[in-house]
Amino acid sequence: MARLKLAIVGGGPSAFYVASRLLSLLPESSSRASHLKIHMYDRLWAPYGLVRYGVAPDHPEVKNCTHKFAEAAADPRLRFFGNVNVGIPAPIPHTLPLSLEALLPHYTHVLFSTGCTVPVLHSALPPSQFCVPALSLVHWYTQHPSRPAPPPLERISHVTLVGQGNVSLDVARMLLTPPSVLAKYDVPKPVLEVLERSNVQHVSILGRRGPFQAAFTTKELREMMNLPGASMVPLDPAYLTAPEGSLKLTRQQSRTLQLLQKGSNNKPGTTKKTWSLDFFRSPTGLTTPNNAGDKARLSLGHTILDPSNRAVPTGETSTLETDLVITSLGHHAEPSAPWYDPSLNHLRTLSGRVVDAGGRIVRNVYASGWAATGARG
The missing domain is CATH 3.40.50.720 (NAD(P)-binding Rossmann-like Domain)
Structure with missing residues (x-):
């Protein structure tokens, strides 16, 4: 040799x-x-x-x-x-x-x-103090040597995650889990101190397609459903049935559907903190506030799936008020x-x-x- x-x-x-x-x-x-x-x-x-x-x-x-x-x-x-x-x-x-x-x-x-x-950025959401890539949050709570600044969670009540993969659910879970629970794990003390001051009350998790196309795993979704002290906002029942004429659901899709139908362990209205899966929504822009303390306004285009399962706009739009947008797009x-x-x-x-x-x-x-x-x- x-x-x-x-x-x-x-x-x-x-x-x-x-x-x-x-x-x-x-x-x-x-x-x-x-x-x-x-x-x-x-x-x-x-x-x-x-x-x-x-x-x-x-x-x-x-x-x-x-x-x-x-x-x-x-x-x-x-x-x-x-x-x-x-x-x-x-x-x-x-x-x-x-x-x-x-x-x-x-x-x-x-x-x-x-x-x-390098994180993939959203073309309609340039980075700013109101919009950051999920990687900066991940590097913050793992204390990466690049030393990203901690998010100002004490001034934030609403967070919007763009993307429905496992990283999005990781970030949402870190923001919603009680610090006393996270303290049992290898969470750096400076991170726990910021989380203890957090005022986050709701996390919206946006996806441009539906529940059968979401990239998160069943395991990650189950962990969200079992969060102590947080509950999921109920989904539109129309999302909880398989589309007519669709192919047979995969094992993961079937399990995901069952979890979504069951909902979170904590029932809606019983917890201080909440989270939601917002399907068929695609950001089209972010209007930042002029006055301190006001929320940003995230413009959303509503979507539907075409025959090839691609998300296409319906022409409908809506606006979501939020304090911080976190993009998680790969x-x-x-x-x-x-x-x-x-x-x-x-x-x-x-x-x-x-x-x-x-x-x-x-x-x-x-x-x-x-x-x-x-x-x-």
Whole structure:
């Protein structure tokens, strides 16, 4: 076996799964174990990426994979270099910049496991003090080194989440769960202090399509239904029946429907805090208030599904008064990254191998995880 000296750019789950697999294929007991060396670079000071800074603190079971990562890190052939930013402008000012040109000559192979770190923004909702991407909230409550400012929850009573995926439900759950419950988990003390001062009374979760197209999982929805001290606003009964002539519901769609039909454990009107799933609503603009203390006005276009299940406008509109809009519409790779393809929103690859703009395989350069496939799952 030829000697393999691999540089992995990125220190998240994908990077560790690849490193772990390579180390297991050539165990330390092997006579050729010394032929393998892996250096892992990450712009953050600590490894594990999305597992450390993307998972909600009240979901510790999702972080169990770090045990496997720690086993790989114990192998002396794997070394981790934190606070090193390779190839692209760093969003964290204290990192050491390292150009790709300086890195490549020292390795036989390079793997990009840089993920999708840039939030997708809504074209009608530019970022402002009244509209922020969900990533800023996630990075706040996980205490990401980028140090986003805490939301002014003591001045907020109504929050609107745009998008109905699991991240939206994570954020809603963090805002509505009593701090005394969250204190049992690995929630940083500064975050708990802000949550204890929170005045949030209602969270609206908007989706441009219906309940059968929502991206959240049954598990996440069930957790929302079981929130202590909060209740769901009842849905229009028309949403709670399968459309006529539709295909057979999947197992997840059937379970989602059952949960929505049952409603939250706490019945409407019995709790101080509430939340709602607002289907068939698509934001068209946000009017910010002129006076301090007034709410912003979120303009919504009403939608319906066409025969191909795409959301199309009905022509009806409405307005929702809210204090803060949080967009949760997915993520894409860093556009300034080498071999980024704007039509794909991630690195250009073929079976894990990086491809240049001319369609040619880049020798000994690979990508894994979201860097190669886009943010999914």
